[in-house]
Structure formats: C-alpha cells, structure tokens
Amino acid sequence: MAEDRQNHRVVVSESGRGPYQQSIEIGKHLLLADEPPALGGEDAGPAPFDLLLASLGACTSITLRMYAQRKLMPLTRVSVELQHDRIAVAGGGRGDHVVRRIWLEGDLSADQRDALLAIANRCPMYRTLHSALQIDSMVVE
Secondary structure, eight states: OHHHHHTOOEEEEEOSSSSSOEEEEETTEEEEEOOOGGGTOOOSSOOHHHHHHHHHHHHHHHHHHHHHHHTTOOEEEEEEEEEEEEEEOTTSSEEEEEEEEEEEEESOOHHHHHHHHHHHTTSHHHHHHHSOOOOOOOOOO
C-alpha cells in the first residue's frame, strides 16, 4: 500500500468552465475546485484553502479512528471542524491561522481524550503542515 502512495499523482488543470474552475484528478477520483463569486469564481467547487482544511480534517479523523480501533477505545464518532484566517503577525505582514475543533463521541475517559488529542497532533497532514515543507516547482513543455 505504501508503494501505491509513492506513485500516486494529483493532476490539476483548468476545466474550461468558468474563469477559475479547476479539474482535479486524484487517482481514479475527479473533483472540482473554484473560487467563490467574491473572488471572481463561480463557486463550482471548494476553494483551494477549503480543500487544504478538508485534507487536514479527514487525516485527523482517520488517524483518530485507526488509533482508537488499535487501542480498543470506545470511540463511536469523530467530527472535525476547521477554519482558516489570515492574521497580522509580529513585525508586520500576515500569517495563516487554522482553528481545528475535534468532537469525540463515546464513553471515553479524560486520559483517553487526552491521548486522542495528542494523536491528532501527530496525523500525517498536521505534521506536514508543521514541517519545513520543501516544494520544488518547474515549468515543463
């Protein structure tokens, strides 16, 4: 399975329908992205930051489910709500701020809830977003 992940590609291209609408191919899945009307788009799909938040939320929930199953915790449901804002930072400029609210349902002890929060902060997307992420970009012909 890890080998499949390494060869996994995401391809994003303009859809030709609307000024900013994008077709996103992820393996066998097809998604749309767009900007809201306030930014000149047609709201045909989630905006890029919404997709980023959705990735973090899905990764958080999946990681918590896997951990709870492995530890036989009575977790019955996970729900994650995320919000992104641009905020002023010290020294001028703006930075990004994400608020992630996690609801855990089930007959969980305080220690189990604390363990689950710690695990949420170790999900792969969370760690990637907190890492010194390197992105290599090139134009190809």
